[in-house]
Amino acid sequence: MTADLEEKTDRYGELLAEALSEATIAPPAGTPMADAAAECYEMAESYLEDGRHFRENDDPVNALASFSYGHAWLDAGARVGLFDVPTEGHLFTVE
Numbered sequence: 001m002t003a004d005l006e007e008k009t010d011r012y013g014e015l016l017a018e019a020l021s022e023a024t025i026a027p028p029a030g031t032p033m034a035d036a037a038a039e040c041y042e043m044a045e046s047y048l049e050d051g052r053h054f055r056e057n058d059d060p061v062n063a064l065a066s067f068s069y070g071h072a073w074l075d076a077g078a079r080v081g082l083f084d085v086p087t088e089g090h091l092f093t094v095e
Contacts, residue, residue, distance in 0.1 A: 009051075009060040012067035016048050019074050019091045023083040037082035044070040 025041065027033035047070025054063035078085045078092045085092045 005060050005064070009055060009064045009067070012064055012071070013048070013051055013055065015091065016044065016051070016067045016071045016074075019071055019085075020044055020048065022091055023074050023078065023085050026081055026084045033082065037077060040073050040077040040082055044073040046070070047073065 020041070023041065023044075025034055025037040027037055047066045051063045051066030051070065054060070054066060074083065074085075075092055077083050078094050085094060087094055
């Protein structure tokens, strides 16, 4: 069980980092929707940082939760049009 948790935590951390690198803010700068996208992106980045902190402190359960929450912010934002993201592949559930 522990090995599965460790592997899953690492995989989700990598997934969130990759998703952050692929997501770009879609609405025009200076609009309320661009501000909302920036806030969602910042939340995802913060959860990535939190997850890495938990991982470094041997707390894989909270690390996994943080990585999952961070990815949820990005994925939800992509589904409502806040981010331009790849439609192919494993990073987002937009199609």
